[in-house]
Every structure is written in C-alpha cells, then in structure tokens.
Amino acid sequence: MSSGHISFKSIKFVGMMKVTLIGAGNLATQLGKSLKKVGVIISQVYSRTEASAKSLGELLDTEWLTDIAKLHDEADIYIFSVKDSVLCELISEVCKGRGDKLFLHTAGSMPMSCFEGKTKHYGVFYPMQTFSKTKDVNFENIPVFIESNSIETEDAIRRLAYKISKRVITLSSAERKYLHLSAVWACNFTNYCYSVASDLLTQHGIPFDVMLPLIDETTDKIHKISPKEAQTGPAVRGDRNVMNQQLKLMEDREDLQGLYQMLSKGINPHIETLD
Amino acid sequence: MSSGHISFKSIKFVGMMKVTLIGAGNLATQLGKSLKKVGVIISQVYSRTEASAKSLGELLDTEWLTDIAKLHDEADIYIFSVKDSVLCELISEVCKGRGDKLFLHTAGSMPMSCFEGKTKHYGVFYPMQTFSKTKDVNFENIPVFIESNSIETEDAIRRLAYKISKRVITLSSAERKYLHLSAVWACNFTNYCYSVASDLLTQHGIPFDVMLPLIDETTDKIHKISPKEAQTGPAVRGDRNVMNQQLKLMEDREDLQGLYQMLSKGINPHIETLD
Incomplete structure (x- = not known):
C-alpha cells in the first residue's frame, strides 16, 4: 500500500x-x-x-x-x-x-x-x-x-x-485514563512545583534560571534510575529540622504550607506531624 | 596568585x-x-x-x-x-x-x-x-x-x-534559605510527582518510560517560557469533568486525592470544590 x-x-x-x-x-x-x-x-x-x-x-x-x-x-x-x-x-x-x-x-x-x-x-x-x-x-x-x-x-x-x-x-480507553492521570502528575503538577519555586525566588530577588541545572538533573536522573531511587531532600532524610524551618518561611502562604506537609508525607510516610 | x-x-x-x-x-x-x-x-x-x-x-x-x-x-x-x-x-x-x-x-x-x-x-x-x-x-x-x-x-x-x-x-544565609526551599519544590517535590506517575502506570501495566518525552518537554519548556506560561492540563483549563473523573481513579488513595485537589487549586484558584 x-x-x-x-x-x-x-x-x-x-x-x-x-x-x-x-x-x-x-x-x-x-x-x-x-x-x-x-x-x-x-x-x-x-x-x-x-x-x-x-x-x-x-x-x-x-x-x-x-x-x-x-x-x-x-x-x-x-x-x-x-x-x-x-x-x-x-x-x-x-x-x-x-x-x-x-x-x-x-x-x-x-x-x-x-x-x-x-x-x-x-x-x-x-x-x-x-x-x-x-x-x-x-x-x-x-x-x-x-x-x-x-x-x-x-x-x-x-x-x-x-x-x-x-x-x-x-x-484501551480504560488504560488511557490512568495514562492521562499519570501525565497530570508528571507534567502539570511538576510544572506547578516549578511555578512555586519561581515565585519564592522572585520574591527574594533571585533569578529563576539558577534553578535550571537542578531541574535538568532531576529530569536526567529518572532516565537512569527510578523516581523512588532518585528521591533526595529533607523529607526522605527525615530531616524535621529543615522541614520545620521551611514551613516557617512560608508563614504567609497557608496553601503552600499545607501542600509542603502533604508532599513531604507522601515522600516519607514515617514523618511525624511537623510543628 | x-x-x-x-x-x-x-x-x-x-x-x-x-x-x-x-x-x-x-x-x-x-x-x-x-x-x-x-x-x-x-x-x-x-x-x-x-x-x-x-x-x-x-x-x-x-x-x-x-x-x-x-x-x-x-x-x-x-x-x-x-x-x-x-x-x-x-x-x-x-x-x-x-x-x-x-x-x-x-x-x-x-x-x-x-x-x-x-x-x-x-x-x-x-x-x-x-x-x-x-x-x-x-x-x-x-x-x-x-x-x-x-x-x-x-x-x-x-x-x-x-x-x-x-x-x-x-x-547571604537569609536568602539561601529561600533558595533551598525553592530547590525542594523544584526538585524533591517534582521527583515525588514522577514517583506517583510511575506507581499509577506500573499498577496498570504501562511502562514508566512512555512518560519520559512528556517529562523532558515539561523541563525544556521552562528554559524558554515561565512556569506560569507553561502551565497546561485540566486544572488550568478549569476542566472539572476530567478532574472529577481523575479523582475517582484514585479512590483507593485518599492521600493522592487530597494532593490532587490542593495542587489543582494551586494551579487554578478559581476551581470550585470538586465532587
């Protein structure tokens, strides 16, 4: 043909x-x-x-x-x-x-x-x-x-x-729904996290582009190892000291504080309630 | 010297x-x-x-x-x-x-x-x-x-x-705190979103690597336009139909449902409470 x-x-x-x-x-x-x-x-x-x-x-x-x-x-x-x-x-x-x-x-x-x-x-x-x-x-x-x-x-x-x-x-349609849901997590929610980072930086006079090498490496990592293996940061380390400090930095943004707690708990379910 | x-x-x-x-x-x-x-x-x-x-x-x-x-x-x-x-x-x-x-x-x-x-x-x-x-x-x-x-x-x-x-x-130390907080959003929380996507796909027999071109493009975009401009997906479109459907797909994961709602609300504060 x-x-x-x-x-x-x-x-x-x-x-x-x-x-x-x-x-x-x-x-x-x-x-x-x-x-x-x-x-x-x-x-x-x-x-x-x-x-x-x-x-x-x-x-x-x-x-x-x-x-x-x-x-x-x-x-x-x-x-x-x-x-x-x-x-x-x-x-x-x-x-x-x-x-x-x-x-x-x-x-x-x-x-x-x-x-x-x-x-x-x-x-x-x-x-x-x-x-x-x-x-x-x-x-x-x-x-x-x-x-x-x-x-x-x-x-x-x-x-x-x-x-x-x-x-x-x-x-199939049934499987595609889960694919689309996964795409929302991997793309739309990820981009929102970038957006929050950008706001926080801009508010403190730091240009967003300093974040790009970190973002690139975060992406590059999961081409080679699974996201679970690639996880770093205070939550997975169980570093309550840093997490409590960071929550205080967002005192004027209750929405971000709530998300920060839930995402940290998602990363490490063993985290006790933060201050 | x-x-x-x-x-x-x-x-x-x-x-x-x-x-x-x-x-x-x-x-x-x-x-x-x-x-x-x-x-x-x-x-x-x-x-x-x-x-x-x-x-x-x-x-x-x-x-x-x-x-x-x-x-x-x-x-x-x-x-x-x-x-x-x-x-x-x-x-x-x-x-x-x-x-x-x-x-x-x-x-x-x-x-x-x-x-x-x-x-x-x-x-x-x-x-x-x-x-x-x-x-x-x-x-x-x-x-x-x-x-x-x-x-x-x-x-x-x-x-x-x-x-x-x-x-x-x-x-300065004061500015560095916000830098570190931003890094947690842009890297650690982002990686957690990848992790959720990976779990959802694996549960439905879809290999995680189909997600990589989408993830790469999400990253590539914010090298050229701001994260706010780059935002796509059901939340920013105000597509309640898709959002309600996707919440149902996570019925066995209340933690993910909660996060989904909060992240969607972060992307689009005009979203009314979902079903």
Missing part, C-alpha cells in the same frame, strides 16, 4: 490524506503543523472561537470556520481536539451524514465510546505531550496512543500516527 | 589545596570526586557510619575514619556535609585547636553563624544540585552559592568553587 492509502471494508482513500481539524487549541495547533509538514492536507479548521479558528487557519494556510454547518465533506479524517465538555455534542453534529469518513478524538480522558452509535469508523489518537501554541515540539519522539473500533480502522490510524511519530502504542 | 594559593591575613597556603571531608553522603561523594579530579588533595574522609566512611575513603583513595578524635591537621580546608541536626556539634569538635584552617559547610538551610565564636575563617559552600552516590554529575554547570566571614575568606572560597564550577554566586 502506498503511504497515502487508507482502506476500510467499504471505502478506499488513495493519494494524499486530507484532514479536518475540529478545535484550534494548543494540541490542534501543534498536530496541524506536524501533519502539514509530512504532506497531509489540512482541509479545514473549525473552532467556535473566531480568533483561534482564524489564527490556526492562517498558520496552516487553509480555510477556517466558526459555523459548524459550513463544514464540508472533502476530508478523509476529522480530528476532534476540543474541551471534553463539548466533545460529545460536536461528535453528534459532525458525524451526521458522513458515514464514510474516519473520526478521531485526541482526549486523554474521554473514552472511545463517545463515537458509539454515531458513526462507523472511529478511534482515538492521543499524542501524550504538553502543547503550547507558541512552542513547537518535535512530534517524532511523542508517543501516540491509539484505539479503534475495528482492525481496519486501527491500521489507518496507525499509519497516520507513524507519519509523525516513531512511537505508536495501542491502548 | 597561583591557583593553589589561598591567603588569609595571618596565614598562607601555597601549592596543592588539601581538603578533609566531614561526612560521606551523596553530596560529599560527588564533591570529593570533583575536587579530586581537578587536583585537590583529599586528605581524610570522616563519617560516623563506618560503611560510608570506608566506601568514600576507598573511592577517593584516601584515609577514612569514624573516630573524630583521629582527625589530623594536615588539611587546609575542612568541609562539613552532614545532617543539619549534627552539624553544630561537629563544628565545635572539629574547629577546636585549628584556628588557622578554613571551615565550610554545604547545607542549604543552615546559617553561616553556626561557626560564630568557634573559629576565625569560615563560610558556606552550597552547590545546589540533587546528588546521588551512584550517579555522577558534571559539577561545571552546578551553581555554587558561597558566603564567608571576611573578604579574604571569600576570595579563598570563590577560588575553590571556580575550580569545579563555572557559576559561583555570593548569597
């Missing part, structure tokens, strides 16, 4: 793949750019927010729209990258009358069953990464977790995924 | 620097290796734990001891890298009768005043990094925060620091 060829039992797509993006947020932006780079044609970009639709449409040099009724049928694949809360409703609207198309969503926490009873060929295409509109990522190294409602659909999704990534993994 | 030359008002060290390490933990191990590599002579290694003393002594090919009374006076500089709780007592013992020596400690949260009234030449040498005995670090990129009780002492400490690091910064 040629690389632009997708086949289902009933239909065949030969030649250039055409994709329509439903949603124009961080993920849609980076995905659209990566797909375009490997020769996929971005047919249309929809977002209910005009600024987002226009901005991504212009970036990808394609038609953009805010009125879902104006979506045309030219694309082979429709990819939903929207807030979970509006996904189901949009799926119903977009799938209607397009039974020959392939529909995918990119949500870590939404099951594939969102599509059930609404169309014939569907699946999930979840590239696990933290996306920002303005910071480009190299999709090659991003693991893409896929799921599909049939073997033939899976084959099509896998080939789409391999166009942009070297790592494509089949995963 | 030659590079091996340290001068105080009253004393002079010319030639090879000789350092004795008080403590044989993670930091002492990495510091000792780095100092030895640049030609500093490691005179003795002390630890009250025989296994640690022996192991580092052998690693650095030098004398090791567990009896502080056997410490000799051959070194120019004595560096304390021990638990905060024993630091003051050890300082009193080691400084006694060694008024011509330079004494340093490497503790982020201990003030320089630990040395006050106990000796003449002293200071702090705090390399901000997460150290493990078994994982070597490149000291060159580690910022070393120094403090001293006189201009002459500072000059000596700075030259010692520049032997192993490209970034040497003078910082």
